[in-house]
Amino acid sequence: MNEGRLRKLILGDAQADRVVPPSGFTAQLTLFVSGAMAFLAVFALALSMASGRLADQWAEELARAATLRINAPAEQRAAQTDAALEILRQTPGVATARAFTGEEQAALLAPWFGAGVPVGELPLPQLIEVTGDDSGYDAQGLRLRLQAEVPGAVLDDHTRWRAPLVDAARALRRLAWVSILLIGGATAAMITLAANAALAANAQVIEVLRLVGALDSYIAQAFIRRFTLRALTGAAAGVVLGMIGVWLMPEATDEGGFLTGLGFQGWGWLVPLLIPPLGALVAFAATTRAAIKRLGELS
């Protein structure tokens, strides 16, 4: 489509628009459905972006973070901890290794035992937080060496419980994308049905226009423009409402876990703004196809 036609389609020709009689109720249904679809698309998009973020974040931490636990009798614990830290310092790929202090360990346990319990007197294992650098470290080799030199050390690289979560987050993201595609397809189907109904209802009008020498493209344009603008308007309203809905969700907090992290971050807020133009594009394509097919069938 050349630029002139595109401009004409968007700005329109107020006169040409009038040749097709206004259709109050069906117009509102089209508006409503495209609005509802855009609203759903905003949530699917928020879900996909949030689960994508989670999957990336978890996968990254998975690759880099680990915990070393030292179970040793109280009198050997300090010595074993020093030995383990020394080994970690020598291990290529380990960026930092830091032993938790007694207070930090107590804070981690507070949710279970309550603040009043003197956890310092319990025979707790010593925890060491290990962070890998970008190249990563050889977990298997590290385990073998620790086994030989620090018998009480257990390396937990979180794989066991994080990997399924990463898989779940990725599956959630896939589902969200499939939902977005389905929403797009359903919008196209609905617009096609509505356009066909409008073309059928206006068969008389089309006949008169053909009689006075209107080209098919002229007639089609009156319908295409109408449905494209309706889809655009409906989707814009739906996106605004959807974004308000996402914005009203509680802030992401540690207590709420990943559920409260649903939403957009930073530039992500601009992504749903693509929904109305995309919806209009879908409507444009669907109406064009329906109109060309329908007009071709008429005599």
Added chain:
Amino acid sequence: MIELENVGYNYGGGELLSAVSVQLAPGSFHFLTGPSGAGKTTLLKLCYGALNPTAGRVRAFNMDVQGLDRDQMAFLRRRVGVVHQDCRFLDHLPVIENIALPLLVSGRELNHEEANLQELLSWVGLSERAHALPPELSGGERQRAALARSVILSPDVIIADEPTGNVDWEMSQRLLQLLVELNRMGKTILVATHDLSLIRAAKNQVQARVLRISNRQLQLAGADL
């Protein structure tokens, strides 16, 4: 202008027209008459391409009508003004916009045509009714509006199907007058009618030929109407 060569038309249930040959020369005035159901409307539709003949050939402006695609057909319609039997308006638009519809769909700038439009409205006597909706018009007003619409693009040929079908004698005289004036301006006119007194009235004013459909054939009727 328009040429039918051995044209036949078959509705599927039997032959309606067969071996019809006629030439509408530029500037000619033809009446088409015959009993109801004889195929007057069908013959007119063949002339402006709304129907395709089942036999023979229809040529308009030296083009084979059957060979035209939909866009070319639309361009042909702009050169042939048609007054339909039941007028066919867009009922949601006022008369003036219905009359201007051919200008609109052919992409003309309406502002430039405003003077022509007003002149045409007063010519058909509808200046007062310009902003009425088509369903509010009387039969005669509808016919005059349809005539105005058919000539607004200044076509070379005007085809009218029973333009005086449901109007009184005085109004049909007036419509005839308009058609005669168009003919004097050089337009080719083809009018289907079963109203013989209208034909007689026309013969006093213009050199009209009368074509009659009988027994599926088209005959040139004599002067003894």
